[in-house]
Amino acid sequence: MAELITIDDPADPRLRDYTSLTDVELRRRREPAEGLFIAEGEKVIRRARQAGYQMRSMLLSAKWVDTMRDVIDEVPAPVYAVSPELAEQVTGYHVHRGALASMQRKTLPGADELLAGARRVVVMEAVNDHTNIGAVFRSAAALGMDAVLLSPDCADPLYRRSVKVSMGAVFSVPYARLEHWPRDLEAVREGGFRLLALTPDEKAEDIDVVAPHRMDRVALMLGAEGEGLSTRALVAADQWVRIPMAHGVDSLNVGAAAAVAFYAVTAGRPVA
């Protein structure tokens, strides 16, 4: 059972995991370096625990103690009860979800390990917007993609905003970092996966023709909003696919495009 500790000094060193949460640049350096990430709100905290993440500590305003009582009773980590004002002083914003937890990161699996058990994977290149990363994970989970591989310059799926937008899907879809880009795509291909690059380029083939449902051993490559995949990533792919566009529109947003592409390769009856 956790110890419930009331804190009323914002400079208390025990609150260090929670300082300056609105300073994105600081936090994106600190969190991976210190092996932690922040889960925000009751639902996300519970999902992180269910996914096997260890809790370092929890920060609650007093009225959330009852709601989180079962968690408090189960975890060995300290639980800090603070006033909403103190929470705001420490974190830099009004914590309207009332509960924050500092969770311990796990060692990421290697890409090989993920590919061994997967049928359909997402490969993201340079997606460095936390909202977009979260949205792609949410759709990947919902639509049955088995794993996510990230280029070295993708944003952190465990950053607070990514976790929130994903509704916790970053905990349920396993992911790995590719260290050498785009060279490590070769290992994906050697793992038996066909590399499909999603691009609006007119030379690409329509995804509904290429992927007539329930493809097996497919790696779907996505680039960032606006830029799309780099030339070298496109060159490394086996095939270019596009979502057919109407009304002279040039693109979907990355979240919508990802959802459609995941549906195209996962849904439907198997081809006879």
Added chain:
Amino acid sequence: MAELITIDDPADPRLRDYTSLTDVELRRRREPAEGLFIAEGEKVIRRARQAGYQMRSMLLSAKWVDTMRDVIDEVPAPVYAVSPELAEQVTGYHVHRGALASMQRKTLPGADELLAGARRVVVMEAVNDHTNIGAVFRSAAALGMDAVLLSPDCADPLYRRSVKVSMGAVFSVPYARLEHWPRDLEAVREGGFRLLALTPDEKAEDIDVVAPHRMDRVALMLGAEGEGLSTRALVAADQWVRIPMAHGVDSLNVGAAAAVAFYAVTAGRPVA
């Protein structure tokens, strides 16, 4: 050719169309009542003009005059040149896109008129978030839906934020309001459309089975984020359809769900 008028008094009555743009409650009442909407940024202003909307006036900071010169030369409406500071005083925010236009609304077509020429339409119920409305229009345009029908309590597609998120798609996909909800759905059915209600309900059939590509005369019904369609809307539908979900995820966000559903009914080879 437009008259270029320099204004340096924020209380100048000629700027009335642009006052208090950040006051959502005020603007959502005022704009339909006064028959105007605001287009923001060069691209959106040009798309509104291409779609045949008349300009009432334009508000530019000085450095945008050159960029918009061709538009200024073509329109009969007055163009107000102001400092960035004055633009902020009038509108309530920093207008970083540098150009705003007040456009005249058109009379909306009737639902009958839209249905006559359409093959696939979107029906939205109670989607009252401007970002979501804009996202659904953008995907509807990109994925080839022909028209949108709105329940009486849907948000305004011409509200500034809807227009921006849609990337101007609210100008290219025609839409109408249904006055009586859900009674007017009967007219949609009488127009020869099959009413498919999108719902996560387990009693619904998988959309990839129901809609095996290029459906004709289909009306796809969507509800708001979180709530989904109301019971009475579900009862009024011909069939319930769901997007198959994996990993125990309960839903996609409304933008992703809409994109997948539009793809499911529009893409692919026609069924033999």
